[in-house]
Amino acid sequence: MGIENSALDVCSEHRMPPERRVAFEGFETGRRFLVCAQPQPQNCGFVGWVDPEWPHTMQNALLKLWEMLEDNKSARRDDNLENSLKNHQLTEEKRNLDANYDKLVEDVNQLFNAQEERVMDLSYLKDKMNAHGAESSSDVVAVMKTEIEKKEAEIMEFKGKYSVLMNLAEAQGRVIRTQKANHLKEKEKLSEENYNLKVQVDKLTNSEEKLNDDIVVLNIHIDGLKKGIENLIKRGDELKLQIADQLMALEKNQEKLKMIRDILDG
Template sequence: MVYEDESSNDLSSLDISSSSDSMMYRIPTSIDDEDYMGIENSALDVCSEHGLLLERRVAFEGFETSRRFLVCAQPEERVMDLRYLKVNAQGAERSSAVVVVMKSEIEKKEAEIMEVKGKYSVLMNLAEAQGRVIRTQKANHLKEKEKLSEENYNLKVWVDKLTNSEEKLNDDIMVLNRHIDGVKKGIENLIKRMDELKLHIADQLKAVEKNQEKLKMTRDILDG
């Protein structure tokens, strides 16, 4: 015989099958629980079928997991008391309704999970597409940066060449200025020399005039 512990109000989820005029019950898998194990010491709790004391068990199977129950100490297959089954029939019906509701809720949750998965898939696709766009933009930016760096380098080379040309031109201008200064000095010396020559010529002309006057006076004396 199987009896429900006071901590539970129904045996609706126990596996019950009909065999001729009696109801057979398969005892669910149980585990050892230090807080609930061994023989039930209450003298009132005995198996009505065999008159034996009852054992304490803790279920570890399906929806029965963690439920406490009492079972006949006789190890052979137990027969459930039909009177006990009738008492708990309404509880079984309620539990069946609860199972239906739970299944409905589970289906709703699964539908919600599928919806969330769909949204997650959409978000992942969007994120992947955005990632591709970002990678493409980054690659284009790197290419533009490399191109700009190359152009800056070429510009720097041209600036350096122009600077060198300017420095060379400045050197040439300095040399030319020195030459011009030399030419100016030469011209000044030439002008000075010409002035001196003019003075010398003027002196020579005066001397010639004096000589002509002396020559004329000499002729006049000779003619007179």
Template sequence: MSPCEKHGMASERPVAFEGIDTGRMFLACAQPEGSNCGFVKWVDHQWPPTMQTALLKLWAMVEDAKSTRVNDNLESSFTIHHLTEEKNKLEANYDKLVQDSAITYQQEVRKELIDDMKAQMATEMAKKDAETQKLTQKYELLVNLTRAQATVIQNLKLNKMKEKQVLTEARMNLELKNAELTKCQEKLTQEKLELKLQVADLLKGKEKHIKRSGS
């Protein structure tokens, strides 16, 4: 193995991998980049022209494949970029849809709650109306009973007043009659006294007459 001419060290034996020299072995400086002296010496002979032409075609095909791959990668990049934008738009639309759906759901839930509250309030109002109607009927019944009782009491009072008036008039009549009877009794008593006096006078006159007749 030929050493590196500048460094006097053993050379590497890499294999070429480009152009018409693809596959040929050569010697090269083993120092790293920066210290490498650029020593190169071919070990294999140059390929025949047909081989070189074939290698050129192969490398042309490789370059075309690379170019196609690059174009495909660019198209893929554009497609990926477009799909990413579409994805972002879809995610934004999805987030907005979720937000709108959440708002709509909240509104629907709120509407259902309000409807339930309205239904409960309507039921309670119906119960209250029924109770109020019953109480009103009871109140009207009590009012009618009170009025009837008041009418009965008033009639009783009127009847009592009439009876009292009749009794008062009867009492007054009795008192008048009693007074008349008292007067009549006094008159009769007076007349009786007068009769007694007359009888006494008659008896006295009779006795006098008898005495006169006897003498």
């Protein structure tokens, strides 16, 4: 707030010129006032207002502005807290996803290695079975077929696990993308709300400026009326003096007329 020495008033305790300041809180915002110029703890505080009380419309507009400012600050704090929590959640999910992805890569490599080993085992069994051919007994053939079916079942099982892991990775990716998209939508909504709030604040600020201009014009008219009243009072005093002079002259004329009548009657 600005500080300006004023010799129009003095503080009651020190009889010294006060400082002129400007209020910046509540419905008194913009209104100038005087305070004691002495430093603490000798300062005796508030001396008086310089400007008259603001009109009720302007007070309501100022209160609305301050209320909107506090609401905006509160909303920003809430949004910052919410965004921090969301960022923390996304960071944790990304960390978990990275860990799951590394685990998935490791599992897939193990699956491929195991599958290659089982394919080699299967090829070996088939070659061995073909090598023995007709000389193999029916029991040996049955055992080999059973082993081959077992190996094929294991391969199918590993393929199923691989498919599950791929689906899990895809699902996790969709979750992350969805959360990021929701976060962007909420951010855009917040930006739009902040813009609308700024528009409302600008409108109220323009209204306040117009009210200030109206007050200046009103003060000019009041000063003109005060000067007119002073002139009327001054003119009234002059008329009173003129009337008094005329009354005195009338009394003197009446005395002269009486003297003339007395002379004529005598």
